[in-house]
Amino acid sequence: xxxxxxxxxxxxxxxxxxxxxxxxxxxxxxxxxxxxxxxxxxxxxxxxxxxxxxxxxxxxxxxxxxxxxxxxxxxxxxxxxxxxxxxxxxxxxxxxxxxxxxxxxxxxxxxxxxxxxxxxxxxxxxxxxxxxxxxxxxxxxxxxxxxxxxxxxxxxxxxxxxxxxxxxxxxxxxxxxxxxxxxxxxxxxxxxxxxxxxxxxxxxxxxxxxxxxxxxxxxxxxxxxxxxxxxxxxxxxxxxxxxxxxxxxxxxxxxxxxxxxxxxxxxxxxxxxxxxxxxxxxxxxxxxxxxxxxxxxxxxxxxxxxxxxxxxxxxxxxxxxxxxxxxxxxxxxxxxxxxxxxxxxxxxxxxxxxxxxxxxxxxxxxxxxxxx
Ligand SMILES: Cc1cc2nc3c(=O)[nH]c(=O)nc-3n(C[C@H](O)[C@H](O)[C@H](O)COP(=O)(O)O)c2cc1C
Numbered sequence: 001x002x003x004x005x006x007x008x009x010x011x012x013x014x015x016x017x018x019x020x021x022x023x024x025x026x027x028x029x030x031x032x033x034x035x036x037x038x039x040x041x042x043x044x045x046x047x048x049x050x051x052x053x054x055x056x057x058x059x060x061x062x063x064x065x066x067x068x069x070x071x072x073x074x075x076x077x078x079x080x081x082x083x084x085x086x087x088x089x090x091x092x093x094x095x096x097x098x099x100x101x102x103x104x105x106x107x108x109x110x111x112x113x114x115x116x117x118x119x120x121x122x123x124x125x126x127x128x129x130x131x132x133x134x135x136x137x138x139x140x141x142x143x144x145x146x147x148x149x150x151x152x153x154x155x156x157x158x159x160x161x162x163x164x165x166x167x168x169x170x171x172x173x174x175x176x177x178x179x180x181x182x183x184x185x186x187x188x189x190x191x192x193x194x195x196x197x198x199x200x201x202x203x204x205x206x207x208x209x210x211x212x213x214x215x216x217x218x219x220x221x222x223x224x225x226x227x228x229x230x231x232x233x234x235x236x237x238x239x240x241x242x243x244x245x246x247x248x249x250x251x252x253x254x255x256x257x258x259x260x261x262x263x264x265x266x267x268x269x270x271x272x273x274x275x276x277x278x279x280x281x282x283x284x285x286x287x288x289x290x291x292x293x294x295x296x297x298x299x300x301x302x303x304x305x306x307x308x309x310x311x312x313x314x315x316x317x318x319x320x321x322x323x324x325x326x327x328x329x330x331x332x333x334x335x336x337x338x339x340x341x342x343x344x345x346x347x348x349x350x351x352x353x354x355x356x357x358x359x360x361x362x363x364x365x366x367x368x369x370x371x372x
Contacts, residue, residue, distance in 0.1 A: 003316075004312040004313075004315075004316055005312065005339070005340075007022070007312065007315040007316055008021060008022050008023070008308075008311060008312065008315060008336075008339060008340075009021045009022070009336070009340060010022070012055070012299075012321050012322060014056070014227075014261045014262045014299045014301075014321065014322070015173070015223070015224030015225060015226075015227075015259070015260065015261025015262065015299070016172075016222070016224040016225050016261065017056065017099055017101075017172055017173060017224075017225070017261055019055030019056050019099065019322060020055050020097070021053075021054070021336050022055055022311070022315055022321070022322040022323060023053075023054045023055050023322070023323065023325065023335055023336045023339075024054060024055060024056045024057075024058060024264075024301055024322050024323065024324035024325070025051050025054045025056070025057040025058060025324065025325065025329045026058060026264075026303055026324035026325055026326040026329065027058045027060055027061055027175070027177065027229065027324075028060055028326055028329070028330065029060045029061055029071050029074055029355070030047070030060060030354065030355070030362055031071050031072060031073030031074055031355050031356070031357070032044060032047070032073060032357060032358070032362055033073050033074065033075045033085075034073070035072035035073045037079070037081060037082075038063065038069065038073070038074060038075050038076035038082055039075070039079070039081045039082050039084075039085040040075045040082065040085030040086050040088065040089050042088075043358075043359060043362065043363060044075060044085070044089050045088050045092045046363045047362055047363050048089050048092070048093050049089075049092045049093055049096055049098075050333035050334075050363065050367070051093075051098070051329060051333050051334075052093050052096035052097060052098030053096075053098070053334055053335075053336045053337055054098065054329065054335065054336055055099070055322060055336070056098075056099045056100070056101065056172075056322070057093060057098060057099065057100040057101070058100075058101050058103050058175050058229075058264070058324065059075070059089075059100065059101070059102050059103050060074060060075060060103065061074065061103045061104075061105035061177045061182070062074065062075055062076060062077045062086075062103060062104060062105055062162070062166075063076045063077070063078070063105055063106065063107070064076075064077060064078055064104060064105070064106055064155075064158040064159055064161070064162035065078050065106070065158050066078070067111075067116055067119060067121070067122070068105065068106035068107055068108075068158070068183070069107060069111070069115075070107040070110050070111040070112075070115055070133070070135055070136070071107075071135055071355070072115070072135070073357065077102060077104065077162045077165045077166055077169075078158070078161070078162060078165065082165070083165045083168055083169045084169075086102070086166070086169035086170075086171070087168075087169045089169075090169055090170040090171055091170060094170070099172045100171060100172055101171060101172055101173045101174060101175050101225075101227065102166040102169075102171045102174050102175070103174075103175045103176075103177050103229070104159060104162050104163065104166065104174045104176055104177065104217070105177040105182060105183075106155060106158070106159070106182060106183040106184070107121075107182045107183060108121065108122060108123045108124075108144070108182050108184075108185075108186045109121045109122070109123035109125070109127075109128060109129055109141060109142070109144035109183075109186060109192075110129055110133075110141065110181060110182055110237045111133070111136075111141065111142060112133045112136035112139040112140065112141055112142055113139075113142040114136055114137075114139055115133075115135075115136050116142060120142060120143060120144060120145045121141075121142045121143075121144040121145070122144055122145050122147050122155070122183070123144035123145075123146065123147065123183065123192070124146065124147065124183075124186045124187045124192060124194075124195055124199065124200065124209070125144065125146055125186065125192055125193060125194050125195070126143065126145065126146040127143075127144070127192070127194070128140070128141045128142060128143045128144060129141035129181075129237055129238055130238050131238055135355070146195070149197070152199065152209060152212075155183070155213075156209075156212055156213055156216050157216075159176075159213045159217060160216040160217070160219065160220060162174075163216070163217045163220035163221060164220050166221075167220055167221060172225065173221055173224075173225030173226060173227060173261055174217055174221060174225070174226055174227070175226075175227040175228065175229055175264065176213060176214060176217060176226070176228045176229070177229055178229060178230055179229045179230055179231035179234060179266055180231050180234055180236040180237065180239075180266070181235075181236045181237025181238065181239040182237070184210050184213060185231070185237075185239060186239075187199060187200075187206055187207075187209040187210060188206050188207065188210055188241070188247060188251070189206070189232075189240065189241035189244075189247070190206065190241055190242055190243075191238075191239055191240030191241055192239065192240075193206050203246055203247045203249075203250040203251070204250060206247065207247070207250060207251045207254060210228075210251070211251075211254055214226060214228065214255065214258065214260075215258075218258060223259040223260055223261075224259060224260075224261055225261055226258075226260050226261060227260055227261045227262045227263065227264060227301075228255060228260060228263055228264070229263075229264040229265075229266065230248075230251075230263065230264070230265050230266070231265070231266040231267075231268075232244040232247065232248055232265075232283065233267065233268040233278075233279030233280065233282050233283050233288075234266060234268060234269065234279060235268075235278065235279050240278065240279075241282075244282050244283060245282075245283065248292075248295055249295065252295045252296050253295075253297075255298070256296060256297045256298045259298070260298060260299075261299065262298065262300065262301050262321065263292075263296055263298060263299070263300055263301070264300075264301040264303055264324055265288070265289070265292045265296075265301070265302060266303045266304045267283070267288035267289065267302075267303070267304045267305075268280040268282075268285050268288070268304070269304045269305065270304075270305050289302045289314060289319050289320055290319055292320075293318070293319050293320065299321045300319075300320045300321055301320060301322045301323065301324050302314055302319070302320040302322075302323050303323070303325075303326070304326075306323045306325070308339055308345070310323075311323045327349045328345070328347075330349050330354075330361075330365065331346040331347070331348060331349040331350075331365050332345055332346050332365065332368075333365055333367060334367045334368055334369065337367075337368065338368050341368070341369070343368035343369065344368065346365065
């Protein structure tokens, strides 16, 4: 094995988690539970267990309350049945030597009224997402209620309860979903956050909610089992920030000072959700991870359109500590083994089954080595 390849298979300590290699399953919503209850089922047990050879699995974004979900069929983390369902997933992944963190999440305003049963969504703002909701038959998004300070505290408590539940399910930690235009991101970025109180305006104020949630998660798991995902230039859910570098120059040192397990950064993407190139101009895609590395003193996971060649280069040059793969981990449940053994990588991913029900396009991608 060349030294560049072997770098991919060295252990790495991310907070309390010792990863056996540098491959991470990126968080991927797949909507495979019963939409009526969001309880992880046997299909999820099989899907996540298939990926236990990755150094770490980060789960699909998991909602902390019924109102906080815009993906029908996503697995939640607020009911006892969900906790017990996740426990089966976690136990099975652990039995195969894998590590698994829950991506904990609130969608905020990115939800339609048909999905909330007519209840107003919540956000930092009272302005709805301007586009149409793909996950609700292209309906309009609901007009959100601007969270009051009491409302903010209630959501923080829900995040904390979600973390308590995740701990009971046996997860190795939690990753706060602060990316892709969902609730935490709706506070972070000034394209949406139009508040005039201590949760809006300056970068310190816009970061306040995020850091309060992080502190609530730390109070449950300890800082070395808490992580965060950021997408400072992503345009999903019509997000924008006029000056992402200034936000990061404040937020990342704040996160670093807490000693988190890692920060996962998603650079501006090439997929249909990052539908404008504006973000890519703000922090150049080519040098995005180098810039993040300079800002971030702790562990860094790089995401979005990272090839295996890029991964070798990043790890050799200490640009990141691990790489998370989205689409490649869908079509290659055994990606680490494929790379290690020189097996063919499956680049053909079936997008039509990203958000459907059942095994098709979920658990039926073959393993290269059938004995694994
Ligand atoms: C089907 C699908 C579902 C996704 N669900 C989530 C999610 O639940 N949470 C999240 O943070 N990102 C989500 N993403 C974004 C991915 O984690 C990742 O950032 C994106 O696929 C880019 O990485 P890649 O180029 O390796 O695929 C999703 C992407 C896809 C394709």
